[in-house]
Structures are given as C-alpha cells and as structure tokens.
Amino acid sequence: MDIQVIEETLRETEAGRKTFPECVKALLAAGVESYLVDYARMEKSSYGVKGETYTMKMSLPASPVAEAFSKEGLVAAIRGAQRDEIRYPEFVKRATAAGVEAYWAYLTGERVVYLGRKGEIHVEEFPKAANH
Numbered sequence: 113m114d115i116q117v118i119e120e121t122l123r124e125t126e127a128g129r130k131t132f133p134e135c136v137k138a139l140l141a142a143g144v145e146s147y148l149v150d151y152a153r154m155e156k157s158s159y160g161v162k163g164e165t166y167t168m169k170m171s172l173p174a175s176p177v178a179e180a181f182s183k184e185g186l187v188a189a190i191r192g193a194q195r196d197e198i199r200y201p202e203f204v205k206r207a208t209a210a211g212v213e214a215y216w217a218y219l220t221g222e223r224v225v226y227l228g229r230k231g232e233i234h235v236e237e238f239p240k241a242a243n244h
Contacts, residue, residue: 113160117142119168122156126172128199136219136238146218151177151208161220172201175208181228185210190236 121138124130130138139147139158147158154174157167189206192198198206207215207226215226222238 113144113158113162113164113166114142115166118144118158118166122168122170125200126170128201131196131199132193136217140219145220146216148214148216150214151175151204152213172204175205177208177213177229178211179229181211181230181232183210183232183234186212186226186234187236194239 117138121130121135121142125135143160143162144158145161147156149156149170151174154170154172155167156170157165159165186207189198189203189210192206193200193203211228211232212226213229215224217224224236224238226234226236
C-alpha cells in the first residue's frame with residue numbers, strides 16, 4: 113500500500129476537497145482493498161490487497177454518536193454526499209447523528225457496511241459510477 117497516498121487522501125477528504133468517488137479511485141490505486149472508519153476512536157484503518165494494514169487518527173473533531181440508529185437519517189446523508197450536496201465533514205456529523213459508530217468500505221466489493229451502537233447494520237451498494 114502507498115501510505116503517502118492514503119494519508120493525503122484522508123487529509124483531502126476530511127478537508128472536504130475530495131468526493132467519495134475520488135477517494136475510492138485514489139485508494140484503489142494505492143493498493144487499498146477496504147477501510148474501516150471508527151467514529152468512537154476517530155481512526156481509519158486501511159487494509160491492503162496483500163494483507164497489510166495501516167491505521168491513522170482522523171483530524172476531524174469527534175461527533176457524539178447518537179444512541180438511536182436512524183436508517184432514514186443515514187440514507188439521507190449518503191444521498192446528499194452522492195449528489196455532492198455535502199462533503200465528508202458534514203457527512204460525519206449527519207452519520208453520527210444517525211447513530212453510525214463505524215463503517216467498513218469494501219472498495220473491491222463495491223459496498224459500504226454501516227454499523228450502529230447496538231449492532232444495527234445498513235449495507236449500501238456503490239452507485240454504478242462511483243469507482244469508474
């Protein structure tokens with residue numbers, strides 16, 4: 113994995129300068145197969161195609177994770193990001209307000225699994241144009 117590209121991609125995404133499709137493209141090119149974002153720890157762990165891992169702290173301020181999971185609130189945040197109406201800093205606020213504690217983005221599997229505090233799960237398939 114190209115750690116420099118991973119770090120730069122996270123910085124650019126957290127600053128709201130990269131869209132999700134741009135993030136996916138850069139991370140795939142850097143050898144990332146999937147990544148796990150943990151809002152409780154404010155960390156992002158990247159998993160490479162050869163089994164390697166890399167974890168880094170997020171620089172965004174921690175947002176409290178709501179106790180109740182709101183699939184509707186989460187889907188609204190996802191759709192806003194897909195339409196580029198919101199970027200990652202706002203997405204984090206809305207996702208945590210919807211009770212998302214973590215999510216695993218499977219880049220090669222083209223889906224994201226969102227996790228709530230009580231084991232709730234929402235699976236979101238990539239839009240067809242997200243990584244092409």
